[in-house]
Amino acid sequence: MPGGIDPHTHLAMEALRTESIDDFFSGQAAALAGGTTMHIDFVIPVNGSLSAGFKAYERKAKNSCMDYGFHMTITKWDEVVAEEMEIMVKEKGINSFKFFMAYKGILMVNDELLLEGFKRCKSLGALAMVHAENGDAVFEGQKRMIELGITGPEGHALSRPPVLEGEATSRAIRLASFVNVPLYVVHLMSIDAMEEIAKARKSGQRVIGEPVVSGLILDDSGLWAPDFVTAAKYVMSPPIRASGHNKALQAALSSGVLQLVGTDHCAFTSTQKSFGIDDFRKIPNGVNAIHFLILLMMEKQWMHLVWHTMVESGKISPTNYVRLTSTECARIFNIYPRKGATLAGSDADIIILDPNSSFEITTRSHHSRLDTNVFEGMKGKGKVEVTIAGGRIVWENDQLKVVPGSGKYIEMPPFSYLFDGIEKADAKYLSSLHAPVKRFNSAT
Ligand SMILES: NC(=O)NCCC(=O)O
Ligand SMILES: [Zn+2]
Numbered sequence: 001m002p003g004g005i006d007p008h009t010h011l012a013m014e015a016l017r018t019e020s021i022d023d024f025f026s027g028q029a030a031a032l033a034g035g036t037t038m039h040i041d042f043v044i045p046v047n048g049s050l051s052a053g054f055k056a057y058e059r060k061a062k063n064s065c066m067d068y069g070f071h072m073t074i075t076k077w078d079e080v081v082a083e084e085m086e087i088m089v090k091e092k093g094i095n096s097f098k099f100f101m102a103y104k105g106i107l108m109v110n111d112e113l114l115l116e117g118f119k120r121c122k123s124l125g126a127l128a129m130v131h132a133e134n135g136d137a138v139f140e141g142q143k144r145m146i147e148l149g150i151t152g153p154e155g156h157a158l159s160r161p162p163v164l165e166g167e168a169t170s171r172a173i174r175l176a177s178f179v180n181v182p183l184y185v186v187h188l189m190s191i192d193a194m195e196e197i198a199k200a201r202k203s204g205q206r207v208i209g210e211p212v213v214s215g216l217i218l219d220d221s222g223l224w225a226p227d228f229v230t231a232a233k234y235v236m237s238p239p240i241r242a243s244g245h246n247k248a249l250q251a252a253l254s255s256g257v258l259q260l261v262g263t264d265h266c267a268f269t270s271t272q273k274s275f276g277i278d279d280f281r282k283i284p285n286g287v288n289a290i291h292f293l294i295l296l297m298m299e300k301q302w303m304h305l306v307w308h309t310m311v312e313s314g315k316i317s318p319t320n321y322v323r324l325t326s327t328e329c330a331r332i333f334n335i336y337p338r339k340g341a342t343l344a345g346s347d348a349d350i351i352i353l354d355p356n357s358s359f360e361i362t363t364r365s366h367h368s369r370l371d372t373n374v375f376e377g378m379k380g381k382g383k384v385e386v387t388i389a390g391g392r393i394v395w396e397n398d399q400l401k402v403v404p405g406s407g408k409y410i411e412m413p414p415f416s417y418l419f420d421g422i423e424k425a426d427a428k429y430l431s432s433l434h435a436p437v438k439r440f441n442s443a444t
């Protein structure tokens with residue numbers, strides 16, 4: 001089958017005065033071992049400058065051993081940003097922009113910026129993406145927890161309940177409908193948000209919902225572990241939800257309400273996580289998911305976990321597995337059939353997965369830079385035996401053969417299939433305005 005395409009990673013991302021532990025080489029090498037052959041990472045602007053951010057990420061990605069693309073994050077709004085967005089699309093191969101509705105005072109944008117950004121995305125044929133949580137309410141929730149003396153990792157989840165994810169998802173969807181632009185909601189973690197996506201899609205709106213492997217498989221019980229190191233490794237935003245949300249997201253994937261799976265791989269060591277030992281607000285947000293490098297036995301990867309959870313359990317077919325781990329991502333980001341397919345002319349990114357082979361995830365047996373693992377102890381069936389990237393065998397017999405610098409930057413053109421017909425709907429809307437205008441003119 002085609003190799004996995006992970007639409008959501010944060011390699012070497014700066015956060016809370018530290019940097020996520022996997023860089024482009026270590027993260028990608030391990031991802032290849034798990035059957036991923038491309039990922040799309042989020043560029044964070046430097047002092048609001050998209051060009052400076054792009055350059056910084058070009059440097060970070062210099063040693064890449066796997067193909068990769070970039071989304072760009074928008075953190076402020078002015079004419080320069082609007083112009084730089086055009087440069088990113090027309091000259092740099094970026095066709096998606098992410099807006100954070102949370103992380104108040106750091107990355108969060110307000111509704112005015114969201115509207116400006118959505119309009120600009122529409123004119124450029126770029127996909128608008130949102131991290132959907134109400135950042136003002138999260139800030140209030142955090143204050144509430146601290147006042148109550150709840151400073152541990154459980155305070156993280158308690159301060160940002162599903163209702164705040166549902167509200168922001170609904171707001172983003174309605175604003176995208178108002179602008180008539182396609183929308184992609186990243187790391188969807190709750191029933192509340194998923195139901196907003198379902199409702200919008202039912203009404204014909206072009207909305208994509210991306211669950212991530214932690215939200216699909218785990219529940220929030222880890223956050224309540226009595227020791228800080230264990231609990232802190234589960235801290236991510238939106239938080240991993242109470243049991244029930246995961247099963248609902250799995251069902252939404254099998255019924256087609258949700259279209260693809262990502263990892264949101266953003267790994268911090270226990271030392272980095274311990275910055276927040278006295279205050280959950282200082283714990284760097286993010287969990288592992290892409291990979292673990294292999295020592296003695298095959299380790300977890302998202303591709304394995306999704307196979308085990310969705311295919312081995314009978315929730316989806318192998319064909320649908322290919323769609324939601326590879327093909328749909330390639331279509332959404334407009335690189336199909338170069339990626340996401342095993343056709344003549346496609347890049348030869350191919351994996352061989354043995355459905356009868358078993359895996360077990362343990363921190364002890366991995367080679368990662370990471371010393372913690374939120375999937376510790378999980379066992380399952382379905383193991384990637386061979387990964388072929390760009391026609392070269394890079395993973396076979398539990399051995400990696402990767403070359404720093406061999407990964408290619410994949411330019412992603414604008415106007416994916418999600419934009420088909422948008423202008424017709426706009427024309428219809430404009431002509432519907434003519435009737436009241438005519439009535440007004442003839443009355444005056
Ligand atoms: N998800 C998370 O907690 N960390 C990565 C940054 C983001 O996607 O919000
Ligand atoms: Zn996010």
Ligand SMILES: [Zn+2]
Nearest residue numbers: 008010187264
């Ligand atoms: Zn993320």
